[in-house]
Amino acid sequence: MKHLFIKAALLLGAAAAASCGNMKQIKHQPYPETVRGDVVDNYFGTEVPDPYRWLEDDNSEATAAWVAAENAVTQDYLSQIPFRGAIRERLTEVWNYAKESAPRKHGDWWYYTYNDGLQNQSVIYRTKEPGEAGEVFLDPNKLSDDGTVALTDMSFSKDGRWFAYSAAASGSDWVEIRVMDTADKSLAADKIEWVKFSGARWAPDSKGFYYSAYDAPKQNAYSSKNEFQKVYYHALGTPQSADRLIYEDREHPLRYFSAWPSEDGKWLFVIASEGTSGTEVLYKRVSDPKFRVLLPGFDADYSPVDCKDDRLYYVTNRDASNYALMKVDLNRPGMIETVIPESERNLLEGVGTAGGSLFAYYLQDAQSRIYQYDYAGKQVREVALPAIGSVGGFDGREEDSELYYTLVNYTAPATIYKYDIASGESTLYKAPEVNFDPELFTTEQVFYTSKDGTKVPMFITRRKDMKRDGKNPCLLYAYGGFQINLTPGFNPSALMFVEQGGIYCVANLRGGSEYGEEWHKAGMLENKQNVFDDFIAAAEYLIAGKYTSTDKLAIHGGSNGGLLVGACEVQRPDLYAVCLPAVGVMDMLRYHKFTIGWGWAVEYGSSEDEEQFSYIYKYSPLHNIKEGVKYPATLVTTADHDDRVVPAHSFKFAAAMQHAQAGDAPILIRIESKAGHGAGKPTSKRIDEAADMYAFLFQNIGVPYKVIKN
Known part of the structure; x- marks a missing residue:
């Protein structure tokens, strides 16, 4: 992998490194006097004191003073x-280097994000051709005086005319959806509030979009429990109060939902979740009044990939711990076929589509591998990646003949490559210059042994x-849960x-899904202690x-x-x-x-x-x-x-x-x-x-x- 960098003579010997002096002994001030209350909860006969319950009220004067x-x-x-x-x-x-995303085409323009190095938020640019100088399309830094309003989601209508973005203030999960006209970069009057864990999913006719929202909180918006999320359709140019309710479930207040329309406009899907893993997929013809269950139960994951010829392609771990790509006939929902079978060793993280091909993202020992398939499930090739690391961007439009992807690792920021879908050739597009x-x-x-004999991988930089x-300073980092892969x-x-x-060490603990759903299950619920044992074993290995x-x-x-x-x-x-x-x-x-x-x-x-x-x-x-x-x-x-x-x-x-x-x-x-x-x-x-x-x-x-x- 070719690196572009500004060489710095980073010699840490006596002649090149100036110490900031001998270690100064520092003592902290006395801790604040924190009142210990007398709250005690009883859990099935076990009394559990909670002396700092009062600190849960983050709006109180006492908490503010503390x-x-x-x-x-x-x-x-x-x-x-x-x-x-x-x-x-x-x-x-070291933060001050230009950061750029891979370009994506929408309408007649290629869009990408760019940060000159120290901008608080990355700016959205666009250009007629990749590689040419771009023009500013939207600068999120201008949405607030201090850079604390950020874009959490963005999407373009199919015709490229409209752009919807979700803006979050001060790091909150609550977002506001706004719409821009790409013809003149003007901000439309459309404004959607009380949205959380959702963005705008455009209808194929580009006349509106689907989103999920909650009722306005009656109490503290930052700590109140979120219940009864609903799916709506917003028609451009209308107020939120006129939005059409698409789906709700009054019997299950804790479920949340996302809408997913097919590209041909015939079908509408709703993906329902009860937590951070496990989904159910509902569907209907757009012209039908009610949804039906297509893929039932919440004991497996279903992630839609594409809908083609009345068949839904989806990635699932149903009977496939390492995940597989399946398709179901929407006119005969009992007809389910395997497109890409489960790998015996590697995790199928997801599948992208572009130029009539499927691109399967695999993890092999927590490192990316990409395979190109046709829609019949025939492997075209393994994509020859320029280096080891994490890859993203193998997704695009049906008509695309090329796409742009990024590759990143622990010692180099994201480098962008252009990929020719027909030939499988990757060429360098842009590499960052670092200091x-x-x-x-x-x-x-390395692979170390945890308490119960399980081999656990760890990256050491x-x-x-x-x-x-x-004698070396060491920082050990990990996550270990929710199917999150490091x-x-x-x-x-x-x-x-x-x-x-x-x-700098990153351990791939159980609880993630680096090795499939079984790896995840081994670190959740009653198995959660395995995660802590894995982390402790990593520390012991390093010592x-x-x-x-x-x-x-x-x-x-x-x-x-x-x-x-x-x-x-x-x-x-x-x-x-x-x-x-x-x-x-x-x-x-x-x-x-x-x-x-x-x-x-x-x-x-x-x-x-x-x-x-x-x-x-x-x-x-x-x-x-x-x-x-x-x-x-x-x-x-x-x-x-x-x-x-x-x-x-x-x-x-x-x-x-x-x-x-x-x-x-x-x-x-x-x-x-x-x-x-x-x-x-x-x-x-x-x-x-x-x-x-x-x-x-x-x-x-x-x-x-x-x-x-x-």
Whole structure:
């Protein structure tokens, strides 16, 4: 793979690296006095105290005062770290490279996103021909003064005339759908509110679109439980109040739905979900009044790919743990045929369509492989990828003869290639120019043994000149849930850490679906402890292999990965020097009572079920903190507008940890304002947060940051 880069002389020897001085000993201010209430819940005869229940009210004056006091303690501590500013400066440099998406054609224009390096949000451009200078189509940075309004979804009408985008403010999951006329780039009057986990799905005639929405919340929009999602059709040029109700289910308040119209305009599908895995597909002719069940039950996944000649093509794990591509005759729904059978070894992540071909995305040991098929299921070729990594973009229009795809890995940002659908030839389109030398770094994949003997893969990114002497700073990252696969990706902040001699490790724990649905099931519900065992085993492997040592090891994860870090911290506080849980699900007994949390019960279970309570309670991070234990240095991060994993999880966990801590290591919480769960976070906030996280990490493993001299 050809890299374009600006070479920097990143020599970290005595002659090239200036240390920011010897490690300064820093003490945090006294923690705020956090009132411990007397709330006690009874779960099937087990009494569980919840002394920080009052912190769940994120609108109260008391909670606001607590947040301000905790932030003051955290910022005072971070401000004393002498190399914090130098870290932020270097992060700004490594983030500052042009980022561009693969172009896609809609109507007469090719559209792509572009970020000059440090723009808070990427800008949408368009051009008549790929490679020519583009014009600005929509600049999301102009939707707010501080870059905190982000686009979470965008779609074009089939004729290319209309563009719909979903805009989220301050990181919230709530979005507003707006429409633009591509002819003159004007904003239409159409405005759709109270949309969550949905975008605009255009009808084939380009006269309107389908979307899913909730009724306006009667209480706190950022923490109230979301119920009774409905599917609507919006006709262009009409108010939302006139939108036609397409589908609702008054018997199942916790289901959510998405509409999927066929390209020929004959059929309309609704995909129903009860949680984060498992779906049911309903269908009808557009002219029919009612939907019927096409693919029943919620014990398997169904993902529509295409509808052609009255046959629905879909990817499923029904009787296929590694997934298969099937088709069903919509006039004879009992007629189901296999198009691409399940692979014995590799996971079928999804299927794209373009130029009359099917493109199957496979994962082999968490790395992308792409195969091209015809609609009869005959393999045309395996696509010869230019390098190992993660691939995206093999999707387009029926009439396309070429497409553009991206390839990314741990040491290089996304590079764009043009693919000729007929010949199978890939040619380089654009490679990013970066201000570091990727030849200094390497990534290896290892397989280690977990507690029960399971082999688990892990990517290790490091400098080529690293010595395995047990003295290296190490950051271990993972997720482990919800069928989320951690494939190679570029993280400029992690590269800064590796540049300093650190080792960045990503473990592919059970709970993801790197090896199919069985791998997922082995890390969910009553098997969730396997995920924590896998992560702990990864840490032990790195220590035993002398990549690092306990006093140089940090662990990090976000969302479900924040739960992972919290659980592993309270289970094995002796194993790490630093713990960095971000926006974590820490109160496993009450997570389902907020916003969309109920949808995770299929993955975790619920405390309202006696059997499920018994195993959730054993690992819930909040409920397994023990007084008198010396816990590692901990920086909890969350945000005030996180309505996915509400900040109360992090508030209560931080308060309980501060109360229990018997050692000298700091337990701090960083609460970001005007930010949410992470999606669409402005570049400036990402850099600020990363600078604080890595400054805290270096400070608490006793390794000073070294200023890079170019």
